[in-house]
Amino acid sequence: MQELIRQKLLEIEKEHELKVLFAVESGSRAWGFPSQDSDYDVRFVYVKKPEWYLSIDDKRDVVELPIDETLDISGWDIRKALKLFRKSNPALHEWLASGIVYRDELGFRAELIQMRNELFSPKTAMLHYLSMANGNYRKDLQGDHVRIKKYFYVLRPILACEWIEKYRTNPPLLFQQLVAELVTDADLRREIDELLHRKMEGDELDLEPRIDVIHAYIDDRLERLSACASEYAGSMPDQTARLDELYRRYLRLAWPE
Incomplete structure (x- = not known):
């Protein structure tokens, strides 16, 4: 290729x-x-x-x-x-x-x-990734059954926001690096690692029941990050x-x- x-x-x-x-x-x-x-x-x-x-x-x-x-x-x-x-x-x-x-x-x-x-502008990057996370969340992760592979397209921009909040630098590109650095909850980490393994092994990851621990993390972070995003300097x-x-x-x- x-x-x-x-x-x-x-x-x-x-x-x-x-x-x-x-x-x-x-x-x-x-x-x-x-x-x-x-x-x-x-x-x-x-x-x-x-x-x-x-x-x-x-x-x-x-x-x-x-x-x-x-x-x-x-x-x-x-x-x-x-x-x-x-x-x-x-x-x-x-x-x-x-x-x-x-x-x-x-x-x-x-x-x-x-x-x-x-x-690099922390404010520009934060607003970009937060908008991406919110948009993908509204589009793909509503209801009791969701296309769970879409979690990655919400988790990654949320983790990018958390990196920016913590370090005020460009977030790493690799999802695995963001997870390793920022996800400390053992249950959440286990669910993310299992999803990542299944996706890369070729599982279809189509409609399945929502994963409560991941959903709870997303809800919490979107609310908190949305509240603080406007505080960043943009110049x-x-x-x-x-x-x-x-x-x-x-x-x-x-x-x-």
């Missing part, structure tokens, strides 16, 4: 006249809880030729391939990525933390990783000049001719 993904990226470069600066896995595979039939969520940042940016009209700054049962591939233009990085975009922070890397060109990804802590130093220089430099590096 990795070879197929790399080939798709080469095809994207040729068809759209761009250069991929880095491409990584996102979603459940990067988070550490894929099922045997999980698709591949590939995300990348690219740079177009200099003349593409010299236009009086705005242009589409996203490249997306049609999604199929196996592959979901999309990418952001470098300017879009850096604008979002300036705002501490949590999705881009996760791409930079991914341990599954398909392409890594010219050192761009390494430079952004070095800047991650300077461009960061303005890094526009630094990011402008980064953009211009990688435009030259990608297209030296």
Whole structure:
């Protein structure tokens, strides 16, 4: 599959006249809880030729391939990525933390990783993960019987919020690391570990009775985190000049001719 993904990226470069600066896995595979039939969520940042940016009209700054049962591939233009990085975009922070890397060109990804802590806003990240947890909870975990694999898509953002609350830093990408560090209740840990084992072994994990100990934890944390999220400071130093220089430099590096 990795070879197929790399080939798709080469095809994207040729068809759209761009250069991929880095491409990584996102979603459940990067988070550490894929099922045997999980698709591949590939995300990348690219740079177009200099003349593409010299236009009086705005242009589409996203490249997306049609999604199929196996592959979901999309990418952001470098300017879009850096604008979002300036705002501490949590999705881009996760791409930079991914341990599954398909392409890594010219050192761009390494430079952004070095800047991650300077461009991290605890408030932005907390509100992002809290919104994700609340939305997934309302959508997937109501009633006496739930699709219990959906617990992971509520637990992970809640644990990310707890990490931010405790350390004021970017939360780890891997679900297992968050659990090991933050889940101290033995009954809760046992239920989470059993669900994780079943999911990764290929159990369907379809509709089943709700798991009370996990539900109680989710209810408690969502209420508490929602109450304190607004207290976080949201300001960061303005890094526009630094990011402008980064953009211009990688435009030259990608297209030296």
